[in-house]
Amino acid sequence: MEDCIFCKIVSGEIPAKKLYEDDKAIAFEDLNPKAPVHILIIPKKHLATSLEAKEEDKGLMGHLFLTANKLAQEKGIDRSGFRLVVNCNEDAGQSVFHLHFHLMGGRFMAWPPG
Numbered sequence: 001m002e003d004c005i006f007c008k009i010v011s012g013e014i015p016a017k018k019l020y021e022d023d024k025a026i027a028f029e030d031l032n033p034k035a036p037v038h039i040l041i042i043p044k045k046h047l048a049t050s051l052e053a054k055e056e057d058k059g060l061m062g063h064l065f066l067t068a069n070k071l072a073q074e075k076g077i078d079r080s081g082f083r084l085v086v087n088c089n090e091d092a093g094q095s096v097f098h099l100h101f102h103l104m105g106g107r108f109m110a111w112p113p114g
């Protein structure tokens with residue numbers, strides 16, 4: 001989608017520190033990390049928010065989840081623990097309107113989140 005930062009990362013127009021890529025998804029380091037490990041996992045397909053995921057995207061959603069698990073294991077934060085966050089719309093603080101999972105770990109995280 002035109003004017004979407006994450007679509008531009010998918011196309012290679014904007015550089016990113018990519019950690020994973022396949023035909024459906026990519027993962028890259030967050031530009032402003034909030035934890036020692038802070039990775040964004042995104043579908044290549046443009047979905048502005050998690051609310052746009054439809055029945056046909058069920059497999060894709062599962063794929064993003066399993067990709068997060070794989071990266072958590074690769075980064076060695078699977079045993080210590082990690083958080084997967086999807087911010088949806090304004091109150092949650094979503095700032096980039098292309099669906100993304102934040103994979104965060106490597107430090108203790110308080111609950112509830114602020």
Ligand code: DGP
Pocket residue numbers: 005014016017028029030031032040086087093094095096097
């Ligand atoms: P959210 O607030 O949930 O929409 O998170 C958006 C995240 O995207 C935020 O943690 C910063 C990150 N981000 C924004 N622009 C870029 C970029 O151009 N490159 C990378 N790697 N991350 C970005």
